Amino acid sequence: MTDLFSKFDPLIQQREELLSNGVTDPFNLVMEKVESPTVAICNGKRTILLGTYNYMGMTFDPDVVAAGEKALQEFGSGTTGSRVLNGTYAGHKAVEQALKDFYAMDHAMVFSTGYQANLGIISTIAGKEDYIVLDIDSHASIYDGCALGNAQIVPFRHNDIEALEKRLKRIPEGAGKLVVLEGVYSMMGDVAPLKEMIAVSKANGAMVLVDEAHSMGFIGEHGRGVAEAQGVMDDVDFIIGTFSKSVGTVGGFCVSNHPKFEILRLVCRPYVFTASLPPSVVATAATSIRKLMDSADKRAHLWENSKRLHAGLRQLGFTLGTTEPQSAIIAVIMPDLETGAAMWEALLNEGLYVNLARPPATPAGMTLLRCSLCALHSEEQVGEVLTMFAAAGRATGCIN
Numbered sequence: 001m002t003d004l005f006s007k008f009d010p011l012i013q014q015r016e017e018l019l020s021n022g023v024t025d026p027f028n029l030v031m032e033k034v035e036s037p038t039v040a041i042c043n044g045k046r047t048i049l050l051g052t053y054n055y056m057g058m059t060f061d062p063d064v065v066a067a068g069e070k071a072l073q074e075f076g077s078g079t080t081g082s083r084v085l086n087g088t089y090a091g092h093k094a095v096e097q098a099l100k101d102f103y104a105m106d107h108a109m110v111f112s113t114g115y116q117a118n119l120g121i122i123s124t125i126a127g128k129e130d131y132i133v134l135d136i137d138s139h140a141s142i143y144d145g146c147a148l149g150n151a152q153i154v155p156f157r158h159n160d161i162e163a164l165e166k167r168l169k170r171i172p173e174g175a176g177k178l179v180v181l182e183g184v185y186s187m188m189g190d191v192a193p194l195k196e197m198i199a200v201s202k203a204n205g206a207m208v209l210v211d212e213a214h215s216m217g218f219i220g221e222h223g224r225g226v227a228e229a230q231g232v233m234d235d236v237d238f239i240i241g242t243f244s245k246s247v248g249t250v251g252g253f254c255v256s257n258h259p260k261f262e263i264l265r266l267v268c269r270p271y272v273f274t275a276s277l278p279p280s281v282v283a284t285a286a287t288s289i290r291k292l293m294d295s296a297d298k299r300a301h302l303w304e305n306s307k308r309l310h311a312g313l314r315q316l317g318f319t320l321g322t323t324e325p326q327s328a329i330i331a332v333i334m335p336d337l338e339t340g341a342a343m344w345e346a347l348l349n350e351g352l353y354v355n356l357a358r359p360p361a362t363p364a365g366m367t368l369l370r371c372s373l374c375a376l377h378s379e380e381q382v383g384e385v386l387t388m389f390a391a392a393g394r395a396t397g398c399i400n
């Protein structure tokens with residue numbers, strides 16, 4: 001018998017080597033208690049959370065929590081069925097209406113996760129004779145959506161407008177084309193030049209899908225994302241998003257103005273062949289989305305936090321993923337995995353949680369300490385974070 005697990009041996013060995021140095025496993029941390037969107041207890045210690053996707057701090061919002069409790073009482077703990085059978089409750093329609101209102105778009109389709117939204121939409125709309133042109137740094141769910149479908153996949157260099165144009169021009173005349181972009185790229189926290197890329201895509205006859213997972217709620221005047229901030233909402237054919245970040249719960253969606261969009265509910269397998277979201281989840285999501293429409297002050301404070309942290313980390317001597325803060329994600333580039341893990345642990349011991357990100361999730365084989373800010377981080381907390389980075393950075397030799 002061939003052990004099917006032998007393919008994992010190099011990874012098992014790398015993990016064992018890392019942990020043999022006595023370092024805490026960075027991928028197995030337990031949040032023993034979560035006190036607020038910005039503070040948890042980890043290893044018995046008060047820990048500032050700087051590695052969540054809770055950008056707008058909605059997880060403990062009293063209205064959001066109350067909506068979930070009410071739905072749990074009134075509709076029970078789960079739907080036990082697909083959206084196309086018994087799994088569409090009033091709450092699923094209500095959250096889809098909230099999304100249509102939030103984006104000012106005609107159609108909204110809710111999936112059980114953002115991962116499934118990409119899987120479902122990409123694999124369903126791009127068929128055998130079609131081409132998907134995508135940024136090489138696209139999220140795993142975009143790649144998996146491509147893998148699930150039958151279209152030809154054409155990657156182009158990250159955020160490179162000319163490379164996108166060249167790829168598009170090489171596609172045979174008359175073929176269906178879908179360009180897949182992200183508003184904010186989650187590893188480095190950088191923003192796509194959507195305006196230029198969408199213009200190039202449209203000039204070459206392609207439809208455009210933008211994943212706005214990390215910009216919803218925060219970027220753009222109404223929090224609709226990078227497409228809104230760059231004034232190109234009307235040229236985007238499909239926006240993919242998630243409830244697991246700014247919305248503060250779990251679920252995914254696609255919004256669109258395409259007149260035939262609703263047919264996807266019958267042909268999109270990751271929508272049809274899975275159970276729908278629990279009533280409590282869609283109720284919390286709908287309440288949160290409606291509150292996000294009216295959150296300009298929180299958006300402004302989150303920008304302040306992002307700028308403050310970016311400037312402070314640069315001043316301390318860390319190398320960052322972007323020269324200017326472009327989103328709520330600030331990536332600190334580590335020289336290697338061992339130093340990254342040591343720095344991650346030193347920060348945790350100081351009382352700070354960040355994400356340790358490593359290949360294959362990261363571009364160019366980089367190890368990153370990803371910091372993601374929350375609109376509810378106070379100015380004092382950002383100050384505390386910088387003090388902890390200074391201490392951990394000096395202790396591990398990352399800075400002088």
Ligand SMILES: Cc1ncc(COP(=O)(O)O)c(C=O)c1O
Pocket residue numbers: 113114115116118139141182186211213214242243244250251252
């Ligand atoms: C760009 C992007 N798209 C989609 C997803 C998937 O979202 P979800 O957590 O809802 O599955 C993520 C999650 O990290 C993401 O970063």
